[in-house]
Amino acid sequence: MCDAELKRTGRGSFDQKTAMVGDTTLHAVKWYDNRSVSLLSDYIGAHPVTDVDRWDGKQKKVIRVPCPAVVREYNKNMGGVxxxxxxxxxxxxxxxxxxxxxxxxxxxxxxxxxxxxxxxxxxxxxxxxxxxxxxxxxxxxxxxxxxxxxSGKNLEHKRGRPSSTIAGEYKEKRKRGPATPIPVPDVRLDATAHWMVIDEKKGRCKVPGCKGTPKAKCQKCDIYLCFTSTSNCFLRFHTE
Known part of the structure; x- marks a missing residue:
């Protein structure tokens, strides 16, 4: 039966077909609740039919709806899948x-x-x-x-020495309050296409502990980083 025909029959209506495959009996059941549900089982079919409680939005009350046995068994044993x-x-x-x-x-x-x-x-x-x-x-x-x-896929030379210094300090910084997210370590340390660009506006350097407000930023990571003779946060951010 099609969905429209089951819906006209009423909530709780169902249709069942059986077939033999070798020595196994297959039960195909289509049941209409809020929408149509189709189930296939080699264990149980539609009978015996029992009633289940369902909320009816039009009547504003709980009603009893016929429920095939295969649906009841499915709801009882559903789990990881x-x-x-x-x-x-x-x-x-x-x-x-x-x-x-x-x-x-x-x-x-x-x-x-x-x-x-x-x-x-x-x-x-x-x-x-x-x-x-x-x-x-x-x-x-x-x-x-x-x-x-x-993250770089075709990088021939080795990546920089892995370290959790920046990530660890940033995690501690986040505990003190909201912070703009930084790229994940696989991106930050991949040594691929981290080009420095100069922005028109200044921004707070993202290296924890640095209070600089540079115009330099990483084009790939899209964050501001200091790059001066006394503070090379750009290099530190992409290697530690």
């Missing part, structure tokens, strides 16, 4: 393309990113880190996206 799908849907990579494999590829990228974030959350919990200190999914994906977009 549904959590993964809901997290992917929050910040899905949107791409308009007629090529089906583009959608498939970006879905796998989203799935891998969300799985990595869940593993990160598990690791943080095991080490005793509070939820307030943990990176949110949106920030986690933003860091990855910024690194993929800006």
């Amino acid at each position: 549904d959590l993964l799908d809901s997290l992917i849907a929050l910040y899905r990579t949107k791409i308009r393309s007629k090529k089906w494999y583009h959608r498939l590829m970006f879905h796998f990228i989203d799935m891998t990113t969300v799985t990595a974030w869940l593993l990160y959350k598990r690791d943080c919990s095991s080490t005793g880190m509070s939820k307030e200190e943990q990176i949110r999914l949106y920030t986690f994906k933003s860091y990855i996206g910024e690194s993929l977009c800006k």
